[in-house]
Amino acid sequence: MRIKVAMCDDNTKTLPIIAGAARSAFHDRGVDIDLALFTSGEKLLASMEQTRYQLILLDIEMPRMDGIAVGKKLRAMGNDTKIVFVSEAESRVFESFQVQPLSFVRKSNFLNDITDLVDLYLKTCSREEAGENLEVA
Numbered sequence: 001m002r003i004k005v006a007m008c009d010d011n012t013k014t015l016p017i018i019a020g021a022a023r024s025a026f027h028d029r030g031v032d033i034d035l036a037l038f039t040s041g042e043k044l045l046a047s048m049e050q051t052r053y054q055l056i057l058l059d060i061e062m063p064r065m066d067g068i069a070v071g072k073k074l075r076a077m078g079n080d081t082k083i084v085f086v087s088e089a090e091s092r093v094f095e096s097f098q099v100q101p102l103s104f105v106r107k108s109n110f111l112n113d114i115t116d117l118v119d120l121y122l123k124t125c126s127r128e129e130a131g132e133n134l135e136v137a
Contacts, residue, residue, distance in 0.1 A: 001032070002031070002032045003031060003033055004033070004051065004052065004053045004054055005022065005035050005036070006035075006036045006037075006038060006053040006055070006056045007019055007022065007035060007037050007038065007056075007057040008037075008040070008056065008057070008062075009038075009039070009058075009059040009086070010039050010040060010059065010062040010063060014059075014107060015037055016037075017111075018107075019037060022035070022057065022114060023035060025114040025115050029119075040062060041062055041064070041066070041069065041070035044058075052081075054125075055082050055083075055121055056084070058070060058085055058087075059086060059107075060089040060092055060096065061087060067085060067087065067096075071083050071096070072098065082101075082102045083102060084101060084102050084103045084105060085104045086105050086107055087104070087106070088106060088108065090106065102120065102121065103120060105117060
């Protein structure tokens with residue numbers, strides 16, 4: 001099984017750490033991921049004009065366009081991609097509900113929570129969705 005995952009975080013030191021943990025957690029469950037990394041919401045949105053991702057790991061606090069604004073744009077376009085906010089902006093967790101995220105994970109706890117997050121994602125993928133969106137490797 002293979003899924004397309006986008007990760008967006010303006011912190012270039014955090015991005016590869018989260019990416020490596022996500023890739024490893026999916027791999028441990030027999031899922032390969034095509035992982036695209038972005039350092040701004042604008043770059044992620046531009047990429048989504050060409051690419052359909054099954055999962056987006058999205059920071060909230062970013063300059064110019066924050067993660068919640070990115071999520072709102074996606075939902076306004078009718079995009080139902082699963083979003084997980086990976087952020088330290090705990091004060092904005094309730095605000096994030098406006099875009100119906102799958103989950104909200106604190107960056108400081110990400111390495112501990114990534115396996116639960118992957119399990120949650122895989123459980124929420126219905127058989128129909130899996131047939132449409134997941135490619136068998």
